[in-house]
Amino acid sequence: DIQMTQSPSSLSASVGDRVTITCRAGQSISRYLNWYQQKPGKAPKVVVYSASSLQSGVPSRFSGSGSGTDFTLTITNLQPEDFATYYCQQSYSLPRTFGQGTKVEIK
Amino acid sequence: QVQLQESGPGLVKPSQTLSLTCTVSGGSINIGAYWWSWIRQYPGKGLEWLGYIYYSGSTYYNPSLEGRVTISMDTSKNQISLKLTSVTAADTAVYYCARESASNCFDPWGQGTLVTVSS
Numbered sequence: 001d002i003q004m005t006q007s008p009s010s011l012s013a014s015v016g017d018r019v020t021i022t023c024r025a026g027q028s029i030s031r032y033l034n035w036y037q038q039k040p041g042k043a044p045k046v047v048v049y050s051a052s053s054l055q056s057g058v059p060s061r062f063s064g065s066g067s068g069t070d071f072t073l074t075i076t077n078l079q080p081e082d083f084a085t086y087y088c089q090q091s092y093s094l095p096r097t098f099g100q101g102t103k104v105e106i107k
Numbered sequence: 108q109v110q111l112q113e114s115g116p117g118l119v120k121p122s123q124t125l126s127l128t129c130t131v132s133g134g135s136i137n138i139g140a141y142w143w144s145w146i147r148q149y150p151g152k153g154l155e156w157l158g159y160i161y162y163s164g165s166t167y168y169n170p171s172l173e174g175r176v177t178i179s180m181d182t183s184k185n186q187i188s189l190k191l192t193s194v195t196a197a198d199t200a201v202y203y204c205a206r207e208s209a210s211n212c213f214d215p216w217g218q219g220t221l222v223t224v225s226s
Contacts, residue, residue, distance in 0.1 A: 043216035091211035096156040
């Protein structure tokens with residue numbers, strides 16, 4: 001299985017801040033990396049797929065980058081609705097695996 | 108717009124079989140280019156992919172489940188099913204069904220259903 005490690009596990013930020021979340025894969029996964037946003041009581045929702053492609057309907061303040069083993073999700077101009085938990089997930093091989101999550105909290 | 112909805116018992120006794128159904132609306136499960144997955148989320152929030160089924164009926168299961176899982180499809184009802192045998196308290200989780208497309212991401216997801224394993 002490919003282990004996915006996110007950092008940090010949580011962070012505090014203010015509205016308007018720029019936030020960066022990192023995901024590291026245990027082996028190269030090319031660009032087969034997705035990012036999900038989850039709010040309390042809701043299912044995860046994809047925000048970025050294939051490392052850097054923005055899902056339809058997702059605001060352009062979200063962006064993803066990286067390839068190989070190191071990836072980042074960046075949120076610029078953080079908005080109140082962005083406070084949530086974010087997960088990375090690899091789709092390079094089976095079984096699919098997720099990172100442990102990064103909780104973005106209001107400072 | 109495709110929507111998924113999970114259903115099934117919210118409480119299962121230890122050693123019994125957990126059975127859930129995912130009803131898909133707004134599109135057929137019997138077309139190519141989609142894989143239909145089950146994913147669970149533990150109370151501590153970690154996510155585990157359980158397996159998937161392709162429209163052809165072929166399946167792949169997470170080896171971590173050690174042969175306890177079966178995923179099937181009923182095209183006449185447009186449903187995907189999950190069976191997990193010999194459950195223990197460690198199987199307590201919110202269970203989601205989700206579609207994986209050619210973009211290799213899970214979208215959409217069902218709303219999830221909490222299953223508690225307890226006597």
